[in-house]
Amino acid sequence: MNIKVDKIYYSKFLATNANADLLLTENGIAIKNVSVKHSGGSVSLNGSIAQKGSTNNFKLNTVITNVDIKNFFYSFNNFGMKTLTSKNLRGYLFLLPTYRALLAIKAICFRIHYMAASLLI
Incomplete structure (x- = not known):
């Protein structure tokens, strides 16, 4: 399934020109070629x-x-941080985060087992 959306709003977050390919299989979901313009x-x-x-x-x-x-930090409410905020940041962000998690059906919660990122400011 191919999805195209002109604008996505969520709280303070705004993305434009959203595209995504979703593949539903018996074993799960593949999320491919997702792209948005933001900040x-x-x-x-x-x-x-x-x-x-x-x-x-x-x-x-x-x-x-x-x-x-x-704008990125502002859009995500400073990721819950109080000291590193949109008010004291400037510049451009280049980030390559990788997330891995195990989601348990027993409860509406999850644990992130692995998270890595490269940050250039």
Whole structure:
């Protein structure tokens, strides 16, 4: 399934020119070629959710390029931080985060088992 959306709003977050390919299989969901424009730059990602019994393995590889860091932090409510905020940041963000998590069906919660990122400011 191919998805195209002109604008995505969520709280303070605004993305434009959103595109994504979703593939639903018996074993999970593949998320491919996701791209959006945000804060003057772009965000793209690929990932998957693989079902295995009562757990789901979640993987996400992201590329954040040339994003205004002040607006990026503002859009995500400073990621809950009080000292490193949009008010004291400037410049452009280039980030390559990788997320891996195990989602348990027993409860509406998850643990991130692995998270890595490269940050250039």
